[in-house]
Amino acid sequence: MRYALGIDLGGTNLKGGLVDETGRVLFKASRPTPVEQRAPEPVVETLISFADELRERARALGLEPEGVGFGPPNFVEGKDWIQRQVNNLPALNDYALRPPLAAALGEHIAIDNDVMNAGLAEYHFGEGHNYDRVLFMAIGTGIASSIFTEGGQRLRYIFGWPGDTGHIIVEPRGRLCTCGGRGCLETVAAGPAIRAAAMRIATTNKSPALAARLTGQNTLEARDVTEAALAGDRAAGEIWDEVGWYVGVALTSYLHIYDPHVILIGGGVAEAGELLLEPIRRTIQSLGSPYYLQHLRGVKKAALGPEAGLIGAAALILLPESLR
Numbered sequence: 324m325r326y327a328l329g330i331d332l333g334g335t336n337l338k339g340g341l342v343d344e345t346g347r348v349l350f351k352a353s354r355p356t357p358v359e360q361r362a363p364e365p366v367v368e369t370l371i372s373f374a375d376e377l378r379e380r381a382r383a384l385g386l387e388p389e390g391v392g393f394g395p396p397n398f399v400e401g402k403d404w405i406q407r408q409v410n411n412l413p414a415l416n417d418y419a420l421r422p423p424l425a426a427a428l429g430e431h432i433a434i435d436n437d438v439m440n441a442g443l444a445e446y447h448f449g450e451g452h453n454y455d456r457v458l459f460m461a462i463g464t465g466i467a468s469s470i471f472t473e474g475g476q477r478l479r480y481i482f483g484w485p486g487d488t489g490h491i492i493v494e495p496r497g498r499l500c501t502c503g504g505r506g507c508l509e510t511v512a513a514g515p516a517i518r519a520a521a522m523r524i525a526t527t528n529k530s531p532a533l534a535a536r537l538t539g540q541n542t543l544e545a546r547d548v549t550e551a552a553l554a555g556d557r558a559a560g561e562i563w564d565e566v567g568w569y570v571g572v573a574l575t576s577y578l579h580i581y582d583p584h585v586i587l588i589g590g591g592v593a594e595a596g597e598l599l600l601e602p603i604r605r606t607i608q609s610l611g612s613p614y615y616l617q618h619l620r621g622v623k624k625a626a627l628g629p630e631a632g633l634i635g636a637a638a639l640i641l642l643p644e645s646l647r
């Protein structure tokens with residue numbers, strides 16, 4: 324059996340673990356992401372000491388990881404891994420991350436964007452392993468996708484991504500987006516948009532459940548909308564119907580472009596489960612071309628949950644180069 328370490332650089336926590344070649348996580352650990360740092364060196368030192376700690380823990384079990392894979396939530400450019408558009412670790416913006424990591428950890432290191440890693444894990448070890456063409460969409464603070472064609476080939480168009488799939492227009496007369504465009508999917512279906520919708524409805528008299536939660540905790544999250552909807556709050560259920568509608572509109576366009584056999588929804592917002600998936604399916608069925616619909620065998624929740632990112636980061640070491 325072969326092993327590797329995977330480290331996912333989240334906005335709040337670094338999540339790391341030892342993963343075997345079947346995608347199983349043998350152990351995991353986390354530590355706070357050093358978001359306050361202004362200079363890159365302390366961030367790099369944190370990554371190195373976290374990797375060293377994980378490696379020592381593996382060796383204590385008698386297991387030797389072959390290398391370390393990393394998954395930052397930003398673009399990575401060139402052989403020196405220059406970090407671009409880094410939002411949660413601004414100290415790393417435009418920084419060449421590979422040389423100092425290679426000097427400390429050796430040459431068996433790898434990197435890819437966090438959503439690409441999560442998609443890689445789902446494709447090989449999760450819900451995607453029975454399908455050739457897979458579209459994995461992660462919905463969290465932002466929305467992004469990883470798209471696979473036959474034989475595990477991944478679509479890479481700009482910055483190693485399949486494009487900015489969270490910024491397809493679904494509401495042309497809608498709100499301005501953080502990207503500067505108008506009516507993007509993120510403006511109506513990402514975590515902040517769901518939170519804003521919940522806050523709006525909580526201050527009307529339409530949702531007793533959300534109003535009570537807002538009074539109790541001063542803020543609302545997607546999780547509150549899920550719990551309120553499951554408890555029978557109609558207005559909370561309607562928030563998920565609308566989010567599912569918009570995600571379904573976007574995914575129907577992607578269905579027509581990429582012809583996936585399965586669509587997997589991951590990221591924190593996917594924890595809403597059927598509340599989100601059911602309106603997505605209904606929308607795709609109502610808008611889609613029968614030609615493409617006949618190839619689509621399901622719209623499912625991704626299987627690996629919040630561990631997908633670190634499993635995929637380790638998979639960058641464990642999978643053959645042709646599949647990464």
Ligand SMILES: [Zn+2]
Nearest residue numbers: 490500502507
């Ligand atoms: Zn946008």
